[in-house]
Amino acid sequence: GDSVTQMEGPVTLSEEAFLTINCTYTATGYPSLFWYVQYPGEGLQLLLKATKADDKGSNKGFEATYRKETTSFHLEKGSVQVSDSAVYFCALSESNSGYALNFGKGTSLLVTP
Amino acid sequence: DTAVSQTPKYLVTQMGNDKSIKCEQNLGHDTMYWYKQDSKKFLKIMFSYNNKELIINETVPNRFSPKSPDKAHLNLHINSLELGDSAVYFCASSQEGPRGNEQFFGPGTRLTVL
Numbered sequence: 001g002d003s004v005t006q007m008e009g010p011v012t013l014s015e016e017a018f019l020t021i022n023c024t025y026t027a028t029g030y031p032s033l034f035w036y037v038q039y040p041g042e043g044l045q046l047l048l049k050a051t052k053a054d055d056k057g058s059n060k061g062f063e064a065t066y067r068k069e070t071t072s073f074h075l076e077k078g079s080v081q082v083s084d085s086a087v088y089f090c091a092l093s094e095s096n097s098g099y100a101l102n103f104g105k106g107t108s109l110l111v112t113p
Numbered sequence: 114d115t116a117v118s119q120t121p122k123y124l125v126t127q128m129g130n131d132k133s134i135k136c137e138q139n140l141g142h143d144t145m146y147w148y149k150q151d152s153k154k155f156l157k158i159m160f161s162y163n164n165k166e167l168i169i170n171e172t173v174p175n176r177f178s179p180k181s182p183d184k185a186h187l188n189l190h191i192n193s194l195e196l197g198d199s200a201v202y203f204c205a206s207s208q209e210g211p212r213g214n215e216q217f218f219g220p221g222t223r224l225t226v227l
Contacts, residue, residue: 034215036218038154042220042221043117043203043218043219043220043221044156044203044205044218045218046215046216046217049215087154089156097158097169098144098161098163098168098169099144099161099207099209099214100146100158100161100169101146101148101156101158101205101216102158103155103156103157105153105154105155106154106155106156108154
């Protein structure tokens with residue numbers, strides 16, 4: 001079945017450092033890909049998405065490109081801020097699973113001043 | 114205006130009790146979901162309803178029963194609560210589309226079973 005694999009956390013970075021969180025997936029069909037963010041004590045918010053190969057999703061300085069050849073959707077940000085500290089989830093959805101989100105295990109990011 | 118709301122936010126109860134969690138969305142979406150987040154933050158789909166019709170029912174114990182009185186509401190009733198049911202339960206909604214549209218999440222209900 002479909003699955004999403006994310007790099008294990010926690011990830012600790014200094015402010016203004018470069019961030020990469022790796023995400024790879026397996027899917028039977030042609031999924032849409034998402035990054036969601038969960039700030040402490042809150043629900044999930046969509047950070048960015050991509051619905052077809054080579055699409056680049058971007059938001060708040062974060063970017064991820066849908067790479068079909070490597071089945072990857074890595075999250076990057078050039079300069080992280082303390083306020084980016086949160087848990088980041090990579091997820092996919094497909095029509096054959098009713099578009100329910102299939103999540104990776106999440107990567108906790110801590111940015112220190 | 115809150116897009117997806119859940120009540121209660123916190124729920125502490127004894128083993129064996131029956132409890133319900135309510136979810137409402139005011140976005141006019143057709144599809145609603147329940148997800149469970151365990152203590153390690155892992156999120157897993159439990160149920161999905163589209164226009165009051167059950168479309169996803171993952172491997173969840175029969176003690177869990179979703180009910181959708183209308184397309185804006187999806188409630189979750191849990192019978193005979195067990196320690197392992199302790200988790201955060203998230204409701205979400207989305208508008209159907211060909212490429213899997215964004216899901217909007219509620220703030221979560223933290224259930225603690227003692």
